[in-house]
Amino acid sequence: MATISTYNYTIQPQDVDFSLRASASSLISYMLNVAGTDAHLKGFGVDALQGQSFTWVLSRLAVEIYHQPKQYEDIDIDTWVNDFNRLSSTRNFRMRSVDGVAAIGFSQWCMLNMETRQVVDMNLLKDVYERAMVDEPSPISAPARLREIEPTTTYSRPVRYSDIDFNRHVNTLRYIDIIFDNVPLELIEKNNGMRLDINFIAEARYGDTLTIGSLAEQNVWKFDISAEGKRLCSARLEFK
Amino acid sequence: MATISTYNYTIQPQDVDFSLRASASSLISYMLNVAGTDAHLKGFGVDALQGQSFTWVLSRLAVEIYHQPKQYEDIDIDTWVNDFNRLSSTRNFRMRSVDGVAAIGFSQWCMLNMETRQVVDMNLLKDVYERAMVDEPSPISAPARLREIEPTTTYSRPVRYSDIDFNRHVNTLRYIDIIFDNVPLELIEKNNGMRLDINFIAEARYGDTLTIGSLAEQNVWKFDISAEGKRLCSARLEFK
Numbered sequence: 001m002a003t004i005s006t007y008n009y010t011i012q013p014q015d016v017d018f019s020l021r022a023s024a025s026s027l028i029s030y031m032l033n034v035a036g037t038d039a040h041l042k043g044f045g046v047d048a049l050q051g052q053s054f055t056w057v058l059s060r061l062a063v064e065i066y067h068q069p070k071q072y073e074d075i076d077i078d079t080w081v082n083d084f085n086r087l088s089s090t091r092n093f094r095m096r097s098v099d100g101v102a103a104i105g106f107s108q109w110c111m112l113n114m115e116t117r118q119v120v121d122m123n124l125l126k127d128v129y130e131r132a133m134v135d136e137p138s139p140i141s142a143p144a145r146l147r148e149i150e151p152t153t154t155y156s157r158p159v160r161y162s163d164i165d166f167n168r169h170v171n172t173l174r175y176i177d178i179i180f181d182n183v184p185l186e187l188i189e190k191n192n193g194m195r196l197d198i199n200f201i202a203e204a205r206y207g208d209t210l211t212i213g214s215l216a217e218q219n220v221w222k223f224d225i226s227a228e229g230k231r232l233c234s235a236r237l238e239f240k
Numbered sequence: 241m242a243t244i245s246t247y248n249y250t251i252q253p254q255d256v257d258f259s260l261r262a263s264a265s266s267l268i269s270y271m272l273n274v275a276g277t278d279a280h281l282k283g284f285g286v287d288a289l290q291g292q293s294f295t296w297v298l299s300r301l302a303v304e305i306y307h308q309p310k311q312y313e314d315i316d317i318d319t320w321v322n323d324f325n326r327l328s329s330t331r332n333f334r335m336r337s338v339d340g341v342a343a344i345g346f347s348q349w350c351m352l353n354m355e356t357r358q359v360v361d362m363n364l365l366k367d368v369y370e371r372a373m374v375d376e377p378s379p380i381s382a383p384a385r386l387r388e389i390e391p392t393t394t395y396s397r398p399v400r401y402s403d404i405d406f407n408r409h410v411n412t413l414r415y416i417d418i419i420f421d422n423v424p425l426e427l428i429e430k431n432n433g434m435r436l437d438i439n440f441i442a443e444a445r446y447g448d449t450l451t452i453g454s455l456a457e458q459n460v461w462k463f464d465i466s467a468e469g470k471r472l473c474s475a476r477l478e479f480k
Binding site: 018 | 252253254256257258260263265269272273276277280286287311312397400401402404405406407408411413417420421423425428446
């Protein structure tokens with residue numbers, strides 16, 4: 001058993017949006033960065049896995065954002081792994097600023113064989129994982145399982161170099177940018193708390209064309225992102 | 241007179257591209273981040289200027305990239321201001337990794353009144369600037385003055401939330417992403433050194449439509465990015 005690890009950052013100018021507060025996408029980027037760094041320091045980062053052609057892939061994410069820290073504010077991010085099974089592991093996040101808890105998160109990861117693109121049995125990492133587990137519940141409910149929507153608005157765009165990451169597929173943060181890019185600016189500006197649930201279903205590669213479908217129901221925005229007719233990612237964004 | 245300041249970073253997972261090396265855009269992001277942090281620490285950052293409704297705007301940039309550091313590699317970035325006049329100031333960069341100098345840069349900045357969108361006389365900051373000046377030449381030649389091109393390829397896309405920064409205009413790094421997104425992936429993959437010159441002419445705002453025009457002449461790629469018929473940015477990218 002391990003204890004919660006905490007990482008400290010300062011909100012940088014490139015993290016803030018027009019309101020001089022960290023964008024939701026940059027807060028999620030900090031969480032995912034902490035996930036990478038913590039796994040790396042504990043011996044099960046992508047760098048350790050790449051020797052075996054394995055990599056980490058985010059399968060589901062839920063994030064609640066209460067307030068967005070300002071430029072040059074210090075943030076502490078607590079992170080801990082508290083569950084794993086054959087197919088996925090759960091990593092949690094709690095981001096704190098001078099104004100209290102800014103955001104909390106629940107992420108589910110699976111291990112992918114980069115050559116076969118198949119999920120790898122997580123029991124391979126059982127020993128290292130058991131040492132890393134923390135006896136602390138998740139701060140929020142698990143990411144919702146999202147069903148396909150009937151979008152009222154759709155548009156398409158190609159996958160480009162800046163969309164792809166070390167896994168050679170479209171990076172998680174690009175989907176999150178796409179989601180917030182398709183919500184009215186006023187909702188982002190007047191944020192009084194929001195919850196994002198996102199399911200990653202399949203990968204998009206360089207050269208694919210993304211189709212973004214969306215649907216708004218009062219304060220809830222739903223998205224399906226697909227490529228060549230295959231659903232890649234579904235998301236649900238609720239503004240309080 | 242001051243001395244060269246050095247900032248240390250570690251290349252993060254979100255900085256690397258499919259080759260597991262820091263992308264050109266993330267290296268430039270580190271340089272611009274250093275510019276913001278160094279100005280902030282020396283008392284002339286955007287935060288100090290915002291009290292007077294002024295902000296820093298990048299007008300020209302030249303960057304030479306010799307090699308792209310790998311994920312988790314440490315980098316040191318030296319930075320110094322060595323010139324300023326009524327209209328602009330010059331800030332230089334030298335990025336070093338374990339393999340030697342990775343990249344060098346020359347940036348020209350002007351001060352903008354956010355209300356009138358007019359350039360402000362830099363002599364307003366004469367005292368603070370004179371204390372910050374360093375007696376050290378720029379590591380590379382000044383950014384070229386780029387003329388309008390006759391593009392052979394063009395496409396358009398809207399300005400979205402994730403494109404805009406605290407100045408409420410399209411962020412510099414977005415233009416740099418656009419440039420690299422429109423160059424063949426093989427050239428980025430086989431990089432043996434490159435030089436990017438970029439001129440920022442006008443601002444694009446939320447709701448504008450960007451038109452990206454490009455032209456390739458052997459190992460040189462030229463770009464004009466415009467909105468509503470007005471040229472915003474021109475760039476020249478040369479692969480060695």
